Amino acid sequence: MYVRTLTGGLAAAVVVSLSLTSGQAVAAPPDTANTPLAARVFTYDASGSAEFRSAVDRGAAIWNESVDAVELRPVAAGQRANIRVLADDGWPRALPTTLGNGTVYIGRQAVDEGHNTIRISSHELGHILGLPDRKPGPCTSLMSGSSAGTTCTNPYPNAAEKAEVEGNFGGALVGRAPAALPEVIVD
Secondary structure, eight states, X not given: OOOOOOOOHHHHHHHHHHHHHTTOOOOOOOOGGGSOOXXXXXXXXXXXXXXXXXXXXXXXXXXXXXXXXXXXXXOOTTSOOSEEEEEESSOOEEEEEETTEEEEEEEHHHHHTTOOHHHHHHHHHHHHTTOOOOOSXXXXXXXGGGGGOTTXXXXXXXXXXXXXXXXXHHSSOTTSOOTTOOSOEEO
């Protein structure tokens, strides 16, 4: 996950300097406006993802590298995961329940047709993070999914997709189903 650089120390220094020149030292209040918010952690269980386990782990890592507001972690033993990832013989799909929660299927049908497993994983996790399909679309758009063709192997969200996920988790939306998400997203 990349870290945003935030400023605010200058304002605090000015307040302290002004306080010292008036003859009385007063500590500046903490600068909470520029304090980075902690990422919202969601766990995923890829134990049912069969041969796609490494692709699922890489897809989660890509989201962790791409956004600050969310961190996807493998679930600890004995714990309940926010996201279940399963392999099946159908087409890849996501079943979001609430923002950051749901089930992802890495379908072998798309893999058999030549689609990239890491792109599939990252794309389906994008649905769980609140992103809709954007079809047809170019390879530079992760959420264009299969419409970008089998030669597209780009597993990274573009700037707009990153910003949308940041916005989804920057407010008090966690625990609520986003109005824009259908019950099942079949790619």
